[in-house]
Amino acid sequence: MIRVENVCKSFGLLEVLKGVSCYVAPREVVCVIGPSGSGKSTLLRCINQLETVQSGDVMINGMDITHPSIDINKIRQQVGMVFQLFNLFPHKTTLENITLAPTKILKISPAEAHQRAVTLLGKVGLLDKADVYPHKLSGGQKQRVAIARALAMQPKVMLFDEPTSALDPEMVGEVLEVMKDLAHEGMTMMVVTHEMGFAREVGHRVMFMDEGVIVEEGTPAHLFDNPQNPRTKAFLSKVL
Amino acid sequence: MTQLTSCIFGFNIVEKMMDIHGFEVVTNNFSSFMVGALVTLELTALAVAFGMILGLVFGLLRLAPNFKIGYHLSGLYIDFFRGTPLFVQILLLYFGVLPFFGDIGAFTSAVIACSLNSGAYIAEIVRAGIQAIDQGQMEAGRSLGMNQRQAMWYIILPQAYKVVIPPLINEFIAMLKDTSLVSIIGVSELTLRGKLVYASTYEPAWVWGTIAIIYFIMTKLLAMFGDYMERRLATE
């Protein structure tokens, strides 16, 4: 589904990704953990080309999307992204946030988009907030709308960049619950997170990233209970 | 003796103020002033309307550094028209440039000069307004599969316009005052009409006082409209 090969990315002189390779198989949930500043967000953003890479390849469904001839907008329609700070459109209602891209980009009919949005709002438990503007929503509600908005494009894979890091603790659960449902439905997901409980329970594979490289990866049981690398051990001893 | 006392008690001034002549000058020419004010308004409205089109185009170009020609051309345009006096621009255009394009009237020439000038300031307003919108909004749009233009149109501009309206109204007010400069090329707007009446009557206080008040009323009304818009946008 996603295959990243030897990707390097620098901002000026700062090398953020130093030859990262990884993959996400169809229906797999991969969690990425690691200290802040280690390049986790940059890796996700390179996967949908919000950042251009200096070298290496990003393959999605077997297509090298770093190639200039690729229509990146078409690719992004299949790759949903959920941001740490939600990035809902403040001038649109909850419902309009969800229907905007499907009607304008996929050109599906307003009625169908509306139906799709209502179904998704039901799924994330926010049907009663359909006509509310984002500033009236709590953080957890905003993030659930953001997830619904991404799902409305019917993506093949979802990227989550610390979706619960900006939330008050009591709202973390409701968002993780939605993500868990999504995983159980078989969505392919790559999740950057500090929620070790989620990574352990929902993740099929966990990658530990530090200083621009993937230091260690494996099943949650392997990585959390029996880490091999000293850097992994040091990080886990701090967060667990 | 009477001279002295009247000086001491300020009778001279009072006498002058009671002088019916100045008042008559104003009332006799009031309809002409009103027509001048309309010309001023028309000039301002046209300049800001064209200025908005120019400003949107050049402001957007200023945000597209990858489109090198457009980016640099826009920078040059903005720098030139903000970096030289409007007065000089009006003269240059009317006497120096437009004669090469045939007989273009003073009014049209004034509209072009003011539009170009306004466009440069509005381009900066547009650029700042768009840059005030959180970067994450563009990224959210792009990550849903929108191209740059779609995200700009559906997401950024509908938010930026709220940021842009207050400074735009300020620009409108500034332009309204600055159109007085086109009196130099003979556009018969408010200030030129003042000049003509003053020259034939020699009542500077009455004439320029009246002209000032008319300008003030127009800018005040615009400012009040601006405050109203700002309040409305804030509650939206």
Ligand SMILES: Nc1ncnc2c1ncn2[C@@H]1O[C@H](COP(=O)(O)OP(=O)(O)O)[C@@H](O)[C@H]1O
């Ligand atoms: N647009 C950018 N310009 C310059 N430096 C950046 C930019 N984005 C991220 N960085 C830097 O790259 C490093 C990795 O950032 P990031 O990928 O956000 O880490 P993480 O998500 O793991 O916390 C940090 O040192 C950060 O300051």
Ligand SMILES: [Mg+2]
């Ligand atoms: Mg991050």
